[in-house]
Amino acid sequence: MASVKDVLDKLQSKAQPEQLKGMAKYGMTVEQRLGVSVPDMRKLAKEIGRDRELALGLWRTGIAEARILAAMIDDPDKLTEEQTEDWVEGIDSWDVCDQVCMNLFEKNQLAWKKIVDWSQREEEFVKRTAFPLIACLAWHDKKASDARFIELLPVIIRGATDERNFVKKAVNWSLRNIGKRNIKLNEAAINAAKEIQRLDSKAARWVASDTLRELESAAIQSRLRR
Helix, strand or coil, X not given: CCCHHHHHHHHHHCCCHHHHHHHHHCCCCCCCCCCCCHHHHHHHHHHHCCCHHHHHHHHHCCCHHXXXXXXXXXXXXXXXXXXXXXXHHHCCCHHHHHHHHHHCHHHCCXXXXXXXXXXXXXXXXXXXXHHHHHHHHHHHCCCCCHHHHHCXXXXXXXXXXXXXXXXXXXHHHHHHHHHCCCHHHHHHHHHHHHHHHCCCCHHHHHHHHHHHHHHCCHHHHHHHHC
16 A cells, blocks of 8 residues: 555656746646646556545645645545535645546535535635536536536626636636537526626626637537537
């Protein structure tokens, strides 16, 4: 069984600190970051397999790559509400946020509850987390009903007026992914985008125009109608 130190040593061996400057340009927080690529983290996660105790230990290090790896190896079936709150409050970079949503949070039914809770919070990355969760569920949860996503449209509309870059981009992502799921949800997402467009907010107008550009495009309409 690998220890936290063993894993950190392996991550350090893959580190490319010269990449940190470029990561910072893309808005990633580079404090407590080694510069390890996501493919290298995925490869290491595959070697380790599911290991909940190791995941918890890696998260506590505060190192970005260790936290992403923690989400990859944790057991989503054992995820608790207390843990989701602890982890979400520790997120300080958009890529860690998205990787935790994609690799762990979306795989537990708590996700549907936490979306609403977190979307109403003021902390930037807590609020952001709600929206990649919606995007990931729209992409991956094939069993979820259309109604569950339609119920989340008011959450997206409320979030669209947040002027913070990392929030508004995630809001946009969530609405676009709902609208690409099927023709019914495409229509619902387009209507939501038009409602957002009428809001007195620069962020909302950007979210709406970018969403409508994609969801009304010939490529998306053709794919969904086939």
